[in-house]
Amino acid sequence: MTSWYQRKRTRELALVACFLAPALSIFFLYRLLPLGWNVLLSFQSWSPLKAATWIGVDHYEEMLLDDDVFWDALTNTLIFIGCSPIAIALALAIALLVNSDLRGAAIYRTIVFLSYPLMTVAVGIIWRWLYDERGGFFNYVMRSSGVIDQPVKFLQSFDWALPCVIAADFWQVLGFYMIILLTGLQSIPQHLYEAARVDGVPAGARFWRITLPLLRPSIFLCIVVGILNSFTSFDLVYVMTNGGPGHATELLITYIYKAGFGQSRFDYAAALTVVQFLLLVVLTMLANKLSGGNAGSLER
Amino acid sequence: MQRRQLLKSTVAFSAATVLSAPAIAQTPKKISFLTWNLVHLEAQIKGWIQGFTSTRPGVEVEWIDKKGPEVPVYYATQLAAGTPPDIVDIQGALGLEYAAQGALVDLTPRFAAEAAIKGRYDPDYLSNWVFEGKSYMVPYYVSKTLLFWNKTRFKEADLDKPPANFDEILAAADKIKGGDKTGMLTLNFDWLYWPLMMMNGVDLLSKDLKTPTFKTAKAEEVVAKLAAATKSGAINSISWTGRWVEPNEAFATGNVGMLQAHAPAFFWIKGNGPWINGETLGAAQMPGDWATPNSHGLGISKGSKQPDLAWDFVKYLTDSDVAMQFSRVASVLTGNKAVDQAILAKFEKDDPLAFQVLKTQVEHTDKMCGNWRLGNDSRVKDAFWPEFQSAMLGRKDAKTALADAERRVLRELKRA
Numbered sequence: 001m002t003s004w005y006q007r008k009r010t011r012e013l014a015l016v017a018c019f020l021a022p023a024l025s026i027f028f029l030y031r032l033l034p035l036g037w038n039v040l041l042s043f044q045s046w047s048p049l050k051a052a053t054w055i056g057v058d059h060y061e062e063m064l065l066d067d068d069v070f071w072d073a074l075t076n077t078l079i080f081i082g083c084s085p086i087a088i089a090l091a092l093a094i095a096l097l098v099n100s101d102l103r104g105a106a107i108y109r110t111i112v113f114l115s116y117p118l119m120t121v122a123v124g125i126i127w128r129w130l131y132d133e134r135g136g137f138f139n140y141v142m143r144s145s146g147v148i149d150q151p152v153k154f155l156q157s158f159d160w161a162l163p164c165v166i167a168a169d170f171w172q173v174l175g176f177y178m179i180i181l182l183t184g185l186q187s188i189p190q191h192l193y194e195a196a197r198v199d200g201v202p203a204g205a206r207f208w209r210i211t212l213p214l215l216r217p218s219i220f221l222c223i224v225v226g227i228l229n230s231f232t233s234f235d236l237v238y239v240m241t242n243g244g245p246g247h248a249t250e251l252l253i254t255y256i257y258k259a260g261f262g263q264s265r266f267d268y269a270a271a272l273t274v275v276q277f278l279l280l281v282v283l284t285m286l287a288n289k290l291s292g293g294n295a296g297s298l299e300r
Numbered sequence: 301m302q303r304r305q306l307l308k309s310t311v312a313f314s315a316a317t318v319l320s321a322p323a324i325a326q327t328p329k330k331i332s333f334l335t336w337n338l339v340h341l342e343a344q345i346k347g348w349i350q351g352f353t354s355t356r357p358g359v360e361v362e363w364i365d366k367k368g369p370e371v372p373v374y375y376a377t378q379l380a381a382g383t384p385p386d387i388v389d390i391q392g393a394l395g396l397e398y399a400a401q402g403a404l405v406d407l408t409p410r411f412a413a414e415a416a417i418k419g420r421y422d423p424d425y426l427s428n429w430v431f432e433g434k435s436y437m438v439p440y441y442v443s444k445t446l447l448f449w450n451k452t453r454f455k456e457a458d459l460d461k462p463p464a465n466f467d468e469i470l471a472a473a474d475k476i477k478g479g480d481k482t483g484m485l486t487l488n489f490d491w492l493y494w495p496l497m498m499m500n501g502v503d504l505l506s507k508d509l510k511t512p513t514f515k516t517a518k519a520e521e522v523v524a525k526l527a528a529a530t531k532s533g534a535i536n537s538i539s540w541t542g543r544w545v546e547p548n549e550a551f552a553t554g555n556v557g558m559l560q561a562h563a564p565a566f567f568w569i570k571g572n573g574p575w576i577n578g579e580t581l582g583a584a585q586m587p588g589d590w591a592t593p594n595s596h597g598l599g600i601s602k603g604s605k606q607p608d609l610a611w612d613f614v615k616y617l618t619d620s621d622v623a624m625q626f627s628r629v630a631s632v633l634t635g636n637k638a639v640d641q642a643i644l645a646k647f648e649k650d651d652p653l654a655f656q657v658l659k660t661q662v663e664h665t666d667k668m669c670g671n672w673r674l675g676n677d678s679r680v681k682d683a684f685w686p687e688f689q690s691a692m693l694g695r696k697d698a699k700t701a702l703a704d705a706e707r708r709v710l711r712e713l714k715r716a
Binding site for chain 1: 372376380403480538553676678679687689690693695708
C-alpha cells in the first residue's frame with residue numbers, strides 16, 4: 001500500500017516538475033542567472049574586450065566614497081519614491097470621488113485612467129513641450145495672464161527640473177493608482193458602512209476606521225508600484241531632461257545606463273545595479289512591514 | 301536486421317550530406333557595415349553596396365543603420381557578444397575610446413602600405429583619430445564649428461560684422477538682447493563650446509593629457525563672464541541645456557543674434573528658418589579661428605573575420621567616385637581633399653550661402669580644439685560638463701565650479 005502510494009506520489013511530483021520546468025528554466029535563464037552574473041561582475045574589472053579580473057569591493061568603494069553622481073542619483077531616486085505617497089493620496093481622493101454617486105463618475109474615471117496606457121516616451125515628450133520655455137503651455141498661460149514677465153525655465157532649472165519630472169510621472173501613474181484603489185473600495189462590504197451609519201459614526205471616522213484599514217492591500221500594492229516606478233522611470237527622465245541640468249534629475253536607473261552604455265563601464269554599472277536591487281528589496285520589505293505584513297493582507 | 305541496415309544507411313547518408321556540403325556550396329564572404337543615422341540614404345547606400353559586391357563574386361555586405369544615441373549601445377552589446385559589425389561609422393571622440401579599449405584595428409600599417417589613401421585626406425582631420433601614435437579611423441564626413449550670425453539682428457544693434465574676439469562676442473550679444481531676443485547660442489555637446497575657452501587661451505589639459513590646466517584666473521574670468529551673460533539674457537540659456545534640436549530651433553526662429561554650431565546645423569536651420577538667405581545670414585570663423593571638430597570616421601572592428609575585405613570596402617566608400625556621390629546627396633564634406641574641392645566648387649555656383657558655410661570647414665583646420673586624444677573622453681566630459689553647466693546656470697560661482705571640475709577631471713585622469 002505504502003509503496004503504491006509512494007510510486008503514485010513520485011509520478012505526480014514528476015508530472016508537476018515537467019509542467020513547471022519550462023517556466024522555471026525561463027526564470028532561471030532570464031532572471032536568476034543574469035542577477036547572479038551581475039553580482040559577480042560587480043566585483044570584477046571587465047569590459048567587452050578585456051578578460052574579467054577580480055577586484056573585490058573596489059567598485060563599491062568608489063561608489064560610496066568617491067562618486068558624487070551616485071549620491072545625487074540616490075538622493076533623487078529617494079525623493080522620487082518619497083513623493084509617491086502624495087500621488088497615492090491624490091489617487092485615493094479621486095477614487096473616493098468617482099466611487100461616490102457623483103454624476104458622470106464613469107467618464108471622470110476613464111479620463112483619469114487614460115494617461116496610464118500611454119507610452120512613457122510619449123508622456124515625456126508631451127510634458128517636455130508643456131514645460132517648454134518658449135512655446136510651452138504653462139509659460140504661455142502664465143505670461144498671457146500676466147502672472148510672469150519672463151518665462152520660467154522649468155526643465156533648465158536646478159530647482160524646478162526634478163519636481164517637474166515628478167509631476168509628469170504623477171500624471172501618468174495616477175490613473176493606475178486610482179483603478180487599484182477603486183477596486184479596493186468596491187470590495188469593501190457595504191454592510192459595514194450601513195452598520196456604522198446606524199450607529200451614528202461620522203463620515204470622517206468611517207473613512208479612518210473602515211475605508212483606510214480595509215484598503216491596506218490596495219495601498220500596499222500602490223506603494224510597491226510607486227517604488228518600482230521610481231526605479232524604472234528611465235524613459236521619462238531620458239526624454240524630458242536626460243538627467244540634467246547637471247545631475248539634478250539623475251536617477252539611479254539613468255546613471256546605470258550612462259555608466260554602462262555611455263562610459264562603457266559595465267562592471268561599475270553592475271555594482272550600481274546591485275545597490276539599486278538591494279534598495280528595492282529593503283524598501284519593499286519596509287512597505288510590507290508598515291502595511292501590517294503579508295503584503296497588506298487582511299486575513300490572518 | 302533490416303531495421304539496423306536502414307539505420308546505418310540513414311546515418312551514412314546524413315554524414316555524407318553534411319560533410320560534402322562545404323565542398324559543394326561556396327561559403328560567401330560576408331561583412332557588415334554599421335552607419336550612424338544615415339537611414340535617409342538607404343537607396344544610395346544600397347546602390348554603393350551593390351557596386352562593391354558586383355565586382356566581387358561571393359561577397360555580401362550587410363548594412364545596419366542605427367540612430368545616433370543607439371549606435372554606442374548597439375556597438376557595445378555587439379562587442380560583448382563577440383559579433384561586432386566589421387565596419388563602423390563612429391562620431392567624434394568615441395572612435396578613440398573604442399581604439400583605447402582595443403575594439404578597432406590599427407590602420408597605421410595599411411596607411412603606410414598605401415600612401416595614396418592617406419594622401420587623400422586633410423591631415424588635420426585624419427589626425428583626429430590618432431591615438432597613442434596610431435591611426436584608427438578613415439574620415440567619412442567631416443565638420444567643425446563656426447559662427448552663424450543673423451545679419452538682421454546685427455543691423456538692428458548697429459553692428460555690421462561678426463565679432464573678432466571674446467569680448468566683442470559678449471558685447472554684440474548684449475546689444476542684440478531684449479524682449480524675446482537673445483544675443484548668442486552655442487551647441488554644447490562633445491565639447492562644441494570649447495572655442496569660447498580656447499580663444500581666451502584656456503585649454504582643458506596639459507600637452508601630455510595628464511594634468512588639468514583650466515583652473516586659472518583667466519578661466520575663472522571667462523566662465524564668470526559667460527555666466528553673467530547667460531543671466532542677463534545676452535547668451536540664451538538653451539546653450540547650456542539643449543542638445544541639438546532646441547538650440548538650432550531657437551536660432552531658426554530668427555530671434556537670436558549668433559549661433560556657434562558645426563556645419564550640419566546650417567542645413568537644419570535653413571530648413572526650419574524661412575528667413576534664412578544670403579542677405580540675412582552670415583557664416584564666419586569663431587574669433588581666433590578656433591573650432592571643435594565633430595566628424596564621422598570609418599573604423600574596422602578588431603573582431604572582424606574579414607579585415608582585408610572590410611578595408612577594401614572602406615577604401616571603396618571613401619574613394620573619389622563614391623565619396624563625391626555621398627558628398628552631393630548628404631551635403632557634407634568628406635575630408636577627401638579632391639572631393640571637397642569639387643563639391644565646394646559646385647556649391648559656390650549653386651548655393652553661395654552653403655558654400656560660405658562649408659568653406660569654413662576646410663580653412664584653419666590647424667586650429668581645431670576640444671579634440672584631446674583621450675581614451676576616456678566621455679568620462680572626462682561627464683566630469684567637467686556638469687560643473688561648467690552649474691556655473692553657467694548660476695548654481696555655482698566660477699571659482700567653485702572650476703575647482704570642483706578640476707577635482708573630478710583629475711579623478712578620471714587617474715582612473716585611466
